[in-house]
Amino acid sequence: MNRLFWKIFVWFLVAMFLVGGTLALSVASSRIDSADSRFRSVADRVVRLEAEHAARVFEQGGPAELQKYLAEMSDTSPARPGLFTSEGRNVLGQESAPVLMPLIFRASRTYETQFETDHDTRVLAQRTYGPSGKSYVFYTEIAPPTFGPFHSGLRELLIRLAAIVIVGILVCLWLAHYITSPVLRLQHAVREIAAGKLSTRVGATLGRRRDEIAALGHDFDHMAEHLETLMNVQRRLLQAISHELRSPLARMNVALGLGRQRSGEELQSTWDRIQKDADRLNEMIAQILTLARLESESDIAARRTIELSLFLQEIVADADFEARSIECSVIVVLSEPLLVRANTSLLRSAIENVLRNAIRYTERGSQVEVSLLADSVNGQTIAIIHVADHGPGVPEPDLVNVFRPFYRVADSRERETGGVGLGLAITDHAIRLHGGAVSARNSPLGGLIVELRLPAISQPMPLLYRHSNQ
Incomplete structure (x- = not known):
């Protein structure tokens, strides 16, 4: 700017x-x-x-x-x-x-x-x-006359030059502001759109301008309006489809129960397979509805102050219990006590999605390592959660896309692991609603590191908990 x-x-x-x-x-x-x-x-x-x-x-x-x-x-x-x-x-x-x-x-x-x-x-x-x-x-x-530095003619000339310079600087400042101010408004509007605020418009802030920049602003408003319409249609469609699928799935679960009671042992494996697919559909519908709700919200209610390190250890303990069924484990390697204001249900879901994703891809017998660190940016304390697995990682071009809804790095691998590409998208929306950000990068030692950044309300404190394998 x-x-x-x-x-x-x-x-x-x-x-x-x-x-x-x-x-x-x-x-x-x-x-x-x-x-x-x-x-x-x-x-x-x-x-x-x-x-x-x-x-x-x-x-x-x-x-x-x-x-x-x-x-x-x-x-x-x-x-x-x-x-x-x-x-x-x-x-x-x-x-x-x-x-x-x-x-x-x-x-x-x-x-x-x-x-x-x-x-x-x-x-x-x-x-x-x-x-x-x-x-x-x-x-x-x-001998030509010599004039002192304060000769009336020279003094008058210097005064005129000073006045011209001052007026010129003021005019240049006004021209620079006149040209750049709408560009800055456009830049701010673009960032608002990128943050999910599709109702952002710039036309009203451009005043009575009739130049190319004003035309660009009006074109931007048309684009934003079209994007908002498309996104709203998509959200309503997803919500409608999800709600409509709930009823037949509920009837399918009733039919599964009746089928199990009336059939013999030889069909139990078939019923189990159908039940697994039905559960997966239920989970996917629940995730779609959650994502649609998060995308439609610009803020979250029911926040309360929590001790993030203790909250994180509870989530890790639950995830570790799930990971042991596939011969893996989840541990906290470093934790600093930090206070944050959050919607506990939403934040728990965001962290659990990252942990489940890490458990899904980490190698058997390995550990998913979780750490909580504190940082300060412009005087604001930031809580940083790192989740590192020991899996195959993600191709570099795909790192920026893994948080997009329904985005899957490899379709065959996702089908094997049961992913549909919604968990990390829900995490991204939930963390952004808390004023934070999510990013992913490949570890030099192999595997993927997902970083969650949240604004904290307390300064960094002494080290609370450290896990060691030695």
Whole structure:
């Protein structure tokens, strides 16, 4: 979320600064050229007048008056003026820098003001004539004015730049928020749909937008509505079929009882086989109804606080009794005392389904190992239950699918073990209703590890129970 927002914000900001910087450089360049042009125009007129006045002062007042006039010019401005004959001789007899001679001679041959730059100083030379008609060359050096960092023009420019930057940042923030906020709402809605809340919609949160993102939101709402309709139809169909099957199954059980009473010993094995299939159908119908009920609920009632480690040990003891009939065992290898709020019937069913699944596939003579650990995520204590078997495991591509209803990794193996692919789906829904999550992974030592994560209401406590085979 934040990554997309800040990416868009930064790109808008960079684009704004690039455009603004290019525009500022262009304006500054044109202003420099314009300022230089204005300087040359003004300087040309001023230096012509000064040159004529200097020649007049020299011819009418002599060198002393000229020196006095030039000194006054130096006192009132940064200029350092001088007057030369057309042959390049300083009329005051002062020595001049040799580098000035080319400029002096160049000015003596034209009436145009000659400009030259010497480092940061502008040097100007202008031909003029005295009252006697004699030709002279007047030159002056003008140091450009220097401005302090708090010059009023610079200060005004900095204030304008700061205002532009602040406004630009605010506009970029608004644009980034305007673009990313509906995307974030869509992301939240997708997660709600994935969590089973099919009634989630985003159209009302998009306001009066009429762009492609709004169209995407409305298309999302249509999709969610269609999914909700399909899922509701599927649930109602499963519930209806399950309820309708209950009655003929009940009559079948009555018929089985009567058949056992009226037949001889030679048909008992047949009745046992029919009874086994009827029991399996009953169990499957019960699981379908349980799953349909869980899928239709968004929360669970009748919660109470339980000590999870003791609760888990009771379930493991019952599972171990069942496992011994197929020469296996279920043990608790590690347990930490943790308090959780849960619907005990629902949580027991979720854990038992995982344990029965592990017993079903673990190798004969092996152990199904159960552990209860505590973890902390963002200050929230999490109870983690691990159930590890020593079976063949599950192919990696199927690990994300084992919690889907009616999903079976291998049909032939499931038929042999009696599974229909509903137990882990019930576990997934039950744990998610408790605010937790379920996942599965293959153990490096072989077998499958199913992890159940539940929010706890107590901090981790000292180790309560540990089982050792040594």
